[in-house]
Amino acid sequence: MEVEKMDENEWKYHGEGNQSLVVSHCQRCVVLRFLKSPPNQNKTPEEILHHLQNIVDFGKHVMKQFFGENYVHHGEIIQLPLDFVRQLCLKIQPERPECRCDKDMDTLSGYAMCLPNLTRLQPFRLAEHRPILCIEIKPKCGFIPFSSHVSQEIKHKVCRYCMHQHLKVANGKWKRPSKYCPLDLFSGNKQRMHFALKSLLQEAQNNLKIFKNGELIYGCKDDQDCVSDWNELARHLKPFFFPSNGLVSGPHCTRTIVKELIHVITMALLSSTDTCRAGDMKTVPISQGRSYCEASAFNKELVRNGKHKLESSGLPRGCLLYKTLQAQMLDMLDIEGLYPLYSRVEQYLEEFPEERSTLQIDGPYNEAFYEKLLDLSLEDDGTVAFALTKVQQYRIAMTAKDCSIMIALSPCLQDECSEQRPVVLTSKSRFIFSVSVLDLDLKPYESIPHQYKLDGEIVNYYLKNVQAKEDPVMSNLFKENEDCTLVLHKV
Numbered sequence: 199m200e201v202e203k204m205d206e207n208e209w210k211y212h213g214e215g216n217q218s219l220v221v222s223h224c225q226r227c228v229v230l231r232f233l234k235s236p237p238n239q240n241k242t243p244e245e246i247l248h249h250l251q252n253i254v255d256f257g258k259h260v261m262k263q264f265f266g267e268n269y270v271h272h273g274e275i276i277q278l279p280l281d282f283v284r285q286l287c288l289k290i291q292p293e294r295p296e297c298r299c300d301k302d303m304d305t306l307s308g309y310a311m312c313l314p315n316l317t318r319l320q321p322f323r324l325a326e327h328r329p330i331l332c333i334e335i336k337p338k339c340g341f342i343p344f345s346s347h348v349s350q351e352i353k354h355k356v357c358r359y360c361m362h363q364h365l366k367v368a369n370g371k372w373k374r375p376s377k378y379c380p381l382d383l384f385s386g387n388k389q390r391m392h393f394a395l396k397s398l399l400q401e402a403q404n405n406l407k408i409f410k411n412g413e414l415i416y417g418c419k420d421d422q423d424c425v426s427d428w429n430e431l432a433r434h435l436k437p438f439f440f441p442s443n444g445l446v447s448g449p450h451c452t453r454t455i456v457k458e459l460i461h462v463i464t465m466a467l468l469s470s471t472d473t474c475r476a477g478d479m480k481t482v483p484i485s486q487g488r489s490y491c492e493a494s495a496f497n498k499e500l501v502r503n504g505k506h507k508l509e510s511s512g513l514p515r516g517c518l519l520y521k522t523l524q525a526q527m528l529d530m531l532d533i534e535g536l537y538p539l540y541s542r543v544e545q546y547l548e549e550f551p552e553e554r555s556t557l558q559i560d561g562p563y564n565e566a567f568y569e570k571l572l573d574l575s576l577e578d579d580g581t582v583a584f585a586l587t588k589v590q591q592y593r594i595a596m597t598a599k600d601c602s603i604m605i606a607l608s609p610c611l612q613d614e615c616s617e618q619r620p621v622v623l624t625s626k627s628r629f630i631f632s633v634s635v636l637d638l639d640l641k642p643y644e645s646i647p648h649q650y651k652l653d654g655e656i657v658n659y660y661l662k663n664v665q666a667k668e669d670p671v672m673s674n675l676f677k678e679n680e681d682c683t684l685v686l687h688k689v
């Protein structure tokens with residue numbers, strides 16, 4: 199990219215989260231990702247550069263090892279003319295959702311990350327003008343804590359996402375709770391995955407976005423009460439799934455298209471398109487924790503229908519969901535078991551503050567940092583080294599619990615598809631696809647006390663306001679089915 203010739207008119211607002219703001223190039227498949235900070239809390243250019251360098255290093259040296267080379271795009275740092283950045287910031291300001299304007303885009307340092315535009319990433323370098331559909335999913339935590347440090351029994355039964363939904367609705371973050379449960383998506387069981395994806399399509403919140411040719415066509419922008427218009431979605435998707443216009447419009451057509459969409463997402467999520475170094479590093483056998491969540495609407499429906507077998511087919515080892523789950527499971531002690539270890543590190547740092555850099559708390563996130571993460575031992579010998587390893591593993595797990603998966607699909611003709619390219623078929627179309635992971639910024643060490651507090655708030659709110667009011671019949675049904683059989687078989 200020729201930075202001297204940067205023109206803000208060639209870029210447009212693309213999206214943002216709590217930490218960064220993304221603009222995309224109008225023609226080329228690249229984005230710029232800028233850091234954000236609260237007003238009047240600007241970091242120095244050196245601090246921004248250091249932060250961005252850490253993000254790139256962490257992607258390159260750590261997350262690529264966990265997820266695989268092809269899934270992770272670590273990007274590169276770019277220094278931009280300050281005038282361009284200021285003009286760009288002014289240009290995109292009206293596009294920004296109000297709820298994200300509590301933080302400002304960094305316009306003072308001139309540094310940003312340059313990444314491939316994953317919503318338009320053409321799998322296998324096909325022509326850039328090809329139509330492309332992209333589904334972004336933020337799956338959140340896909341397992342129930344198995345740690346003996348957990349103090350409240352409910353945490354062994356109901357997943358954090360499902361409990362958190364109630365607090366979020368009470369706080370006004372969302373108008374309605376979602377029926378999505380991450381344990382269904384991560385189950386590897388197609389029926390459960392379909393249910394999870396349908397629930398995301400019903401109530402996208404910040405867990406689902408759909409882009410067509412790089413433009414957001416489905417998902418919440420600014421509205422906590424955003425309405426899911428499946429007819430409108432089907433209208434957008436029809437040329438992808440029924441190219442020869444074989445389907446008439448109407449509710450049947452909409453349902454069919456949504457079903458096809460769910461099918462391609464499921465197939466792409468279960469596909470294995472990469473291998474990675476930490477590939478065989480099994481954090482915990484998936485069967486160790488409970489593989490279903492009592493609050494999942496899918497599960498409740500089964501129980502209501504007197505079904506006692508809840509299938510969890512397990513995920514294929516090479517797929518991105520499997521890798522994400524393995525990385526999430528580096529949280530082996532739960533925040534309740536981790537917090538005392540964090541305090542041990544804190545105490546040590548109070549005594550020896552100069553040790554902070556040797557311990558690599560704030561980087562560098564290099565090969566040495568990665569190597570230290572591989573010790574999965576749970577035997578606490580009382581050392582700072584043990585505590586630090588668990589703290590760093592927890593930070594990786596938190597990162598994997600908050601990342602997003604991008605699935606880019608492009609229609610192809612039969613003779614265009616070769617054996618090396620993964621292809622997914624629907625009744626009337628075929629797609630080549632790519633799967634990537636984004637937002638792999640390592641969660642800060644300082645966020646651990648916040649995690650500890652939030653965990654308590656989520657659980658206490660649930661116990662007080664939801665579980666206490668739950669239908670007693672339902673609780674009895676669960677008790678009867680407590681020993682339900684989990685059927686695990688390979689996909």
Ligand SMILES: O=P(O)(O)O[C@@H]1[C@@H](OP(=O)(O)O)[C@H](OP(=O)(O)O)[C@H](O)[C@H](OP(=O)(O)O)[C@H]1OP(=O)(O)O
Nearest residue numbers: 215216217336338362404596599600641645649652
């Ligand atoms: O704590 P959670 O589970 O609510 O996750 C936060 C996310 O909320 P969510 O529940 O996904 O709507 C939250 O997402 P939103 O800003 O709500 O879209 C952020 O991703 C936040 O990360 P960070 O602290 O800004 O790096 C996330 O915080 P971390 O816990 O990952 O630090």
Ligand SMILES: Nc1ncnc2c1ncn2[C@@H]1O[C@H](COP(=O)(O)OP(=O)(O)OP(=O)(O)O)[C@@H](O)[C@H]1O
Nearest residue numbers: 213214215216217218220229313314315316317637
């Ligand atoms: N490389 C990319 N290609 C296309 N879109 C991207 C890319 N990176 C980010 N985005 C879009 O920008 C949005 C915000 O980016 P990102 O998730 O990295 O922000 P964040 O502030 O770090 O998020 P969080 O709130 O989870 O901390 C994403 O949800 C995605 O839609």
